Amino acid sequence: xxxxxxxxxxxxxxxxxxxxxxxxxxxxxxxxxxxxxxxxxxxxxxxxxxxxxxxxxxxxxxxxxxxxxxx
Amino acid sequence: xxxxxxxxxxxxxxxxxxxxxxxxxxxxxxxxxxxxxxxxxxxxxxxxxxxxxxxxxxxxxxxxxxxxxxxxxxxxxxxxxxxxxxxxxxxxxxxxxxxxxxxxxxxxxxxxxxxxxxxxxxxxxxxxxxxxxxxxxxxxxxxxxxxxxxxxxxxxxxxxxxxxxxxxxxxxxxxxxxxxxxxxxxxxxxxxxxxxxxxxxxxxxxxxxxxxxxxxxxxxxxxxxxxxxxxxxxxxxxxxxxxxxxxxxxxxxxxxxxxxxxxxxxxxxxxxxxxxxxxxxxxxxxxxxxxxxxxxxxxxxxxxxxxxxxxxxxxxxxxxxxxxxxxxxxxxxxxxxxxxxxxxxxxxxxxxxxxxxxxxxxxxxxxxxxxxxxxxxxxxxxxxxxxxxxxxxxxxxxxxxxxxxxxxxxxxxxxxxxxxxxxxxxxxxxxxxxxxxxxxxxxxxxxxxxxxxxxxxxxxxxxxxxxxxxxxxxxxxxxxxxxxxxxxxxxxxxxxxxxxxxxxxxxxxxxxxxxxxxxxxxxxxxxxxxxxxxxxxxxxxxxxxxxxxxxxxxxxxxxxxxxxxxxxxxxxxxxxxxxxxxxxxxxxxxxxxxxxxxxxxxxxxxxxxxxxxxxxxxxxxxxxxxxxxxxxxxxxxxxxxxxxxxxxxxxxxxxxxxxxxxxxxxxxxxxxxxxxxx
Numbered sequence: 039x040x041x042x043x044x045x046x047x048x049x050x051x052x053x054x055x056x057x058x059x060x061x062x063x064x065x066x067x068x069x070x071x072x073x074x075x076x077x078x079x080x081x082x083x084x085x086x087x088x089x090x091x092x093x094x095x096x097x098x099x100x101x102x103x104x105x106x107x108x109x
Numbered sequence: 110x111x112x113x114x115x116x117x118x119x120x121x122x123x124x125x126x127x128x129x130x131x132x133x134x135x136x137x138x139x140x141x142x143x144x145x146x147x148x149x150x151x152x153x154x155x156x157x158x159x160x161x162x163x164x165x166x167x168x169x170x171x172x173x174x175x176x177x178x179x180x181x182x183x184x185x186x187x188x189x190x191x192x193x194x195x196x197x198x199x200x201x202x203x204x205x206x207x208x209x210x211x212x213x214x215x216x217x218x219x220x221x222x223x224x225x226x227x228x229x230x231x232x233x234x235x236x237x238x239x240x241x242x243x244x245x246x247x248x249x250x251x252x253x254x255x256x257x258x259x260x261x262x263x264x265x266x267x268x269x270x271x272x273x274x275x276x277x278x279x280x281x282x283x284x285x286x287x288x289x290x291x292x293x294x295x296x297x298x299x300x301x302x303x304x305x306x307x308x309x310x311x312x313x314x315x316x317x318x319x320x321x322x323x324x325x326x327x328x329x330x331x332x333x334x335x336x337x338x339x340x341x342x343x344x345x346x347x348x349x350x351x352x353x354x355x356x357x358x359x360x361x362x363x364x365x366x367x368x369x370x371x372x373x374x375x376x377x378x379x380x381x382x383x384x385x386x387x388x389x390x391x392x393x394x395x396x397x398x399x400x401x402x403x404x405x406x407x408x409x410x411x412x413x414x415x416x417x418x419x420x421x422x423x424x425x426x427x428x429x430x431x432x433x434x435x436x437x438x439x440x441x442x443x444x445x446x447x448x449x450x451x452x453x454x455x456x457x458x459x460x461x462x463x464x465x466x467x468x469x470x471x472x473x474x475x476x477x478x479x480x481x482x483x484x485x486x487x488x489x490x491x492x493x494x495x496x497x498x499x500x501x502x503x504x505x506x507x508x509x510x511x512x513x514x515x516x517x518x519x520x521x522x523x524x525x526x527x528x529x530x531x532x533x534x535x536x537x538x539x540x541x542x543x544x545x546x547x548x549x550x551x552x553x554x555x556x557x558x559x560x561x562x563x564x565x566x567x568x569x570x571x572x573x574x575x576x577x578x579x580x581x582x583x584x585x586x587x588x589x590x591x592x593x594x595x596x597x598x599x600x601x602x603x604x605x606x607x608x609x610x611x612x613x614x615x616x617x618x619x620x621x622x623x624x625x626x627x628x629x630x631x632x633x634x635x636x637x638x639x640x641x642x643x644x645x646x647x648x649x650x651x652x653x654x655x656x657x658x659x660x661x662x663x664x665x666x667x668x669x670x671x672x673x674x675x676x677x678x679x680x681x682x683x684x685x686x687x688x689x690x691x692x693x694x695x696x697x698x699x700x701x702x703x704x705x706x707x708x709x710x711x712x713x714x715x716x717x718x719x720x721x722x723x724x725x726x727x728x729x730x731x732x733x734x735x736x737x738x739x740x741x742x743x744x745x746x747x748x749x750x751x752x753x754x755x756x757x758x759x760x761x762x763x764x765x766x767x768x769x770x771x772x773x774x775x776x777x778x779x780x781x782x783x784x785x786x787x
Contacts, residue, residue, distance in 0.1 A: 064576060
C-alpha cells in the first residue's frame with residue numbers, strides 16, 4: 039500500500055522508498071525502510087500528510103507520499 | 110587572552126538562535142554573506158579569559174543542499190574541512206527528537222571537525238521521560254557533550270567551558286556510509302586527488318559526479334540507509350524513554366489544530382486576531398507619531414533661520430522620516446505575532462494547512478506568511494520569502510505580494526471611497542467599509558490570478574517538494590520574541606526608510622524649484638488678485654508655484670497619457686509623487702488643491718467640488734474615482750518595494766517585470782473602467 043492511501047490514525051511499516059527526485063530528502067528525514075510510522079492527520083482538499091515516526095513528526099505532500107510503500 | 114572561533118550549526122527548529130542569543134547577548138551583528146541574501150550573524154563572548162567568536166550559520170537539514178541557506182552552510186563546511194579557520198563546531202541538537210540531529214552530526218563529524226555537541230531542550234525532554242546517556246554519546250561520536258536548556262539558560266556555562274576543552278581523541282575513520290565493496294573505489298579516489306578527508310571526497314563524487322562509472326544515486330541512498338542503521342544502533346544504546354512519563358501533547362493538540370474543519374476555522378480566527386490587532390492597536394501610536402512629526406516640523410520652522418535649507422529639513426526631510434516611522438507600530442505588532450507563531454510552533458501548522466491551496470497557484474504553504482505580512486507592507490513580506498526553498502515558488506510569491514492591500518494604500522482608499530460612496534449605513538453596515546472590503550478582496554483575487562499566470566510563465570528548474578518537520582509546541586521565549594521584533598523593525602526602517610527619505614527629498618526639491626514663472630509666483634498673484642485678502646493669496650501662491658514647479662511640469666508632461674484614464678495634470682503630480690510611497694498622495698493633494706489641512710475629511714470635501722479644466726465636469730466624478738482606486742490597487746508605486754525586490758532577487762529582469770506588469774495592469778484596468786463608466 040502507498041502511504042498516500044493510508045487512512046488517518048493507521049500505522050504502517052515502510053517497505054520501500056521509490057526512486058524520485060526527493061527520495062534522498064526523505065531518507066535524510068529518517069523516512070527509511072523498516073521504520074514504523076503513524077498517520078496523524080491529513081490536510082483538507084488532498085493537502086499534505088502528517089506522519090509521526092517515533093517522537094519525530096513530519097509533514098509531506100501527498101505526491102511525495104505516493105513514493106512511500108508500506109507493508 | 111586566547112582567541113577561538115566557533116561556528117554554531119544544527120537542523121532548523123532546534124533552538125539555535127536562542128542559544129546564540131544566550132551566548133552572545135547583545136554582542137552580535139547581522140551582515141550579509143557576499144553575493145547571497147542570507148543573513149550572517151556573528152557574535153562574541155568571553156569565558157575564563159578566552160575571547161570566543163561565534164558565527165551563527167543558518168539551520169540546515171541536509172549535506173545535499175536544496176535551498177540557498179543549505180548551500181551556504183554546506184559550502185562553509187566543505188571549505189573549512191581540514192583547515193584551521195574555524196577552531197570548533199558547536200552542534201546543537203534537540204533532546205526531544207534527536208535522531209535526525211545525530212544523523213546530521215555523524216555526517217559533519219565525518220568531515221573531520223572538532224565538535225562540541227549541545228543537547229538542547231533537556232527540560233522538555235526530562236518531562237517527556239527521555240533519558241540520554243551523554244557519556245555514551247560522547248564515546249560513540251568522539252565529541253564533548255553538554256546537556257542544556259537554552260530557553261532557561263541551564264548548562265550554558267558548562268557548554269562555554271566545554272568549548273575550551275581539548276578535543277577528545279579522534280576516532281579512526283570508519284567508512285560507515287559506504288558499502289564495504291565500494292571502499293576501494295573511494296580510497297583510490299582520495300589518493301589520486303590528495304583530498305585528505307574521505308567523506309569530503311565522497312561528497313565531491315556524489316554531488317559532482319566525479320567518477321562516471323559509479324551509480325551516484327545508489328551511493329547516496331545507501332549512505333542514508335547505512336547511516337540511519339548506525340545512528341539507530343547508537344540511539345538504542347544511549348537513549349531510554351520512560352513510557353510512564355511520555356505523553357505526546359503535541360500530537361494530541363495537532364489533532365484539533367490540524368482538523369480538516371476546525372483547523373481551518375481556528376486558522377481564520379488567528380488571522381482575524383492578527384489583522385484586527387495590526388490595524389486597531391496601531392491606530393493610537395500612529396496618531397501620536399503623526400502629531401509628533403507635524404509638531405517637530407512646526408517647531409523647527411519657527412526656530413530655524415528662514416531659508417531654503419531650513420525648508421528642506423522641515424518640509425522635505427522630517428515629513429519623509431515621519432512617513433517611515435508611522436509604519437513602525439504596525440510592523441512591530443505584525444512581527445510580534447509572527448514571532449509568537451514561529452516560536453510556538455504554530456507557523457509550521459499554517460504551512461501544513463495552506464500548502465495545497467497555495468500549490469494550485471504555483472506557490473507553497475510557506476508563501477502564506479509573507480503574503481499575510483503584505484497586508485501591512487510588502488517590504489517585510491518580500492524579505493520573509495527567504496524561507497521558501499523552491500526558487501520558482503519564492504519568485505512567484507515576491508511577484509504577487511505587492512498586489513495585496515498594504516497599509517500605505519489605506520489613506521488613499523479612504524479619500525477616494527469618501528468621494529465615491531456616501532457615509533451611510535445599510536442594516537448597520539457601513540457602505541464605505543463594504544467598498545474597502547471589496548478593495549481587499551480585489552487585491553487577493555488579483556494576486557491569485559497573477560500567481561497563476563506566473564506559474565505558467567516561469568519554468569520550474571527544481572522539482573518542488575515539501576517535507577517539513579512539525580516541531581513540538583512550546584511556550585515562546587520572551588527574549589527571542591523581542592529580538593525578532595527588534596531585528597525586523599530595524600531592517601524595515603533601514604531598508605525602506607532610506608529610500609522613502611531620499612525620494613521625499615528629491616520630490617520636495619522638484620516641487621519647490623521651477624522656471625521663471627515659479628520664481629515670479631508671488632508678484633504674479635499679488636498683481637492679478639490684488640483685491641483678495643492676504644491669507645487667500647498665500648494659499649494661491651503655493652498652488653501657483655506647485656503648478657509651475659518642475660514637478661508640476663512633469664505632471665503636465667504626462668497629462669496626455671493619463672487623460673484617457675480620466676485624470677488631469679494635478680492628479681498626474683499626485684501619481685508621480687506617490688512613487689516615493691503611496692500615502693504621499695494625500696499630502697500632495699492637500700498642497701495641490703491648496704487645502705491648509707491634512708485631514709482626510711476636509712480633503713474629501715474640497716475635492717468633491719473640484720472642476721476638471723479639460724472637461725468642465727467634476728474632476729472626481731464616479732468614473733475617475735473608480736479609475737483612480739483601481740490604479741492604486743494595481744500599480745507598483747513604491748520605491749522601497751522595487752528596491753527590496755531587487756535586493757532579494759538579485760535580478761534586474763524580475764525587478765523590471767514586477768514593475769512593468771503591475772503598471773501596465775493598473776493602466777489598462779483603469780483605462781477600461783473609465784471608458785466604460787464615463
